[in-house]
Amino acid sequence: xxxxxxxxxxxxxxxxxxxxxxxxxxxxxxxxxxxxxxxxxxxxxxxxxxxxxxxxxxxxxxxxxxxxxxxxxxxxxxxxxxxxxxxxxxxxxxxxxxxxxxxxxxxxxxxxxxxxxxxxxxxxxxxxxxxxxxxxxxxxxxxxxxxxxxxxxxxxxxxxxxxxxxxxxxxxxxxxxxxxxxxxxxxxxxxxxxxxxxxxxxxxxxxxxxxxxxxxxxxxxxxxxxxxxxxxxxxxxxxxxxxxxxxxxxxxxxxxxxxxxxxxxxxxxxxxxxxxxxxxxxxxxxxxxxxxxxxxxxxxxxxxxxxxxxxxxxxxxxxxxxxxxxxxxxxxxxxxxxxxxxxxxxxxxxxxxxxxxxxxxxxxxxxxxxxxxxxxxxxxxxxxxxxxxxxxxxxxxxxxxxxxxxxxxxxxxxxxxxxxxxxxxxxxxxxxxxxxxxxxxxxxxxxxxxxxxxxxx
Numbered sequence: 001x002x003x004x005x006x007x008x009x010x011x012x013x014x015x016x017x018x019x020x021x022x023x024x025x026x027x028x029x030x031x032x033x034x035x036x037x038x039x040x041x042x043x044x045x046x047x048x049x050x051x052x053x054x055x056x057x058x059x060x061x062x063x064x065x066x067x068x069x070x071x072x073x074x075x076x077x078x079x080x081x082x083x084x085x086x087x088x089x090x091x092x093x094x095x096x097x098x099x100x101x102x103x104x105x106x107x108x109x110x111x112x113x114x115x116x117x118x119x120x121x122x123x124x125x126x127x128x129x130x131x132x133x134x135x136x137x138x139x140x141x142x143x144x145x146x147x148x149x150x151x152x153x154x155x156x157x158x159x160x161x162x163x164x165x166x167x168x169x170x171x172x173x174x175x176x177x178x179x180x181x182x183x184x185x186x187x188x189x190x191x192x193x194x195x196x197x198x199x200x201x202x203x204x205x206x207x208x209x210x211x212x213x214x215x216x217x218x219x220x221x222x223x224x225x226x227x228x229x230x231x232x233x234x235x236x237x238x239x240x241x242x243x244x245x246x247x248x249x250x251x252x253x254x255x256x257x258x259x260x261x262x263x264x265x266x267x268x269x270x271x272x273x274x275x276x277x278x279x280x281x282x283x284x285x286x287x288x289x290x291x292x293x294x295x296x297x298x299x300x301x302x303x304x305x306x307x308x309x310x311x312x313x314x315x316x317x318x319x320x321x322x323x324x325x326x327x328x329x330x331x332x333x334x335x336x337x338x339x340x341x342x343x344x345x346x347x348x349x350x351x352x353x354x355x356x357x358x359x360x361x362x363x364x365x366x367x368x369x370x371x372x373x374x375x376x377x378x379x380x381x382x383x384x385x386x387x388x389x390x391x392x393x394x395x396x397x398x399x400x401x402x403x404x405x406x407x408x409x410x411x412x413x414x415x416x417x418x419x420x421x422x423x424x425x426x427x428x429x430x431x432x433x434x435x436x437x438x439x440x441x442x443x444x445x446x447x448x449x450x451x452x453x454x455x456x457x
Contacts, residue, residue, distance in 0.1 A: 024085030041097025048191035059421030082451035089131035150210030201279035212290035229299030234342030266292030299363030304336035
């Protein structure tokens, strides 16, 4: 595997970005908080992790980074880093742990303290309502395959806004609907672990419906700065064969265009509909206006590219098989190719074809690295080089007129990396998962220097 080049510091300066540009970092509740604390109920990730073969080493998020009790120290690390903003998610199962609809005051109080703690440190709070952890009692009635779950989601959104809304800088409904639907219901790699084209297609429609319902509930409360966070991969054919071009078009349609087109244009791409429309809910077209309710901003998560060729066709397969390839670029510990140019290209493509003047934010970007704690330091120069290249790509997009307003590094700290357990480290802060001690890495210190010494005048 090609090795990433090492780099001691960022080549970009904070003053290279617009004066009002926001720098932050992102996390998610199940990955850091610890689901066994504070009256949190069971989620489908708890049961998924408890089932053989789903998560490396049978690991789970029951303790994770113990952010639930260590949050003040973590916020101090954010302040020392010089972040403008922090993007976090709330745990639905922590807020509404039981099917009886009673709110867990201890859970709400935790997020109340967290938001106040951020504001006290001069850090703007950005909330994501759903980052993949569905309460078990909703999984029991079919989860996102059940249209009624969208109504429950709107109720949950209303609870969070009534508690925190006056102090939030922004709210996102979902993080990465592709992962909520296709990765979880077709590829089977995330909870609930299904491999079912009907389930994947149905959820790929009903999750956007739930987004629309939650948006309406929050708008009714007067909440502003509402959006959604989508994940994108720079997708292209592996070679010049017409079959590869056709396979890449379908793959890109599912990955990048299905949700983007639904939320901005109220329509799904025909290249995907041709294959899965038969599995969508009856009268699905009637939902499109609600799905396309206007958003105030859009989040862009970007990590890598994918090169696609056509696989062998099989009788009875709902989707033509495709094969993804590496192209010889350096790769991270996730085996993802490093392709920073793709970030700028995708930002321009989104702006030109879908969002136009709507503000964009890079809500996740970062890399998993084989980080080693040596003494009291982690010398992750590869991560510095990765982030620097993507910062430069973002700057080029801004120079081309893309209304990019923020950049959130994934992730603040090493955490429970879903089906990989604790094996993959994305953090700019190292976490010892035995002692739970936090150690800022070289990338933390490089970012700290950029943010604190190069502020625009």
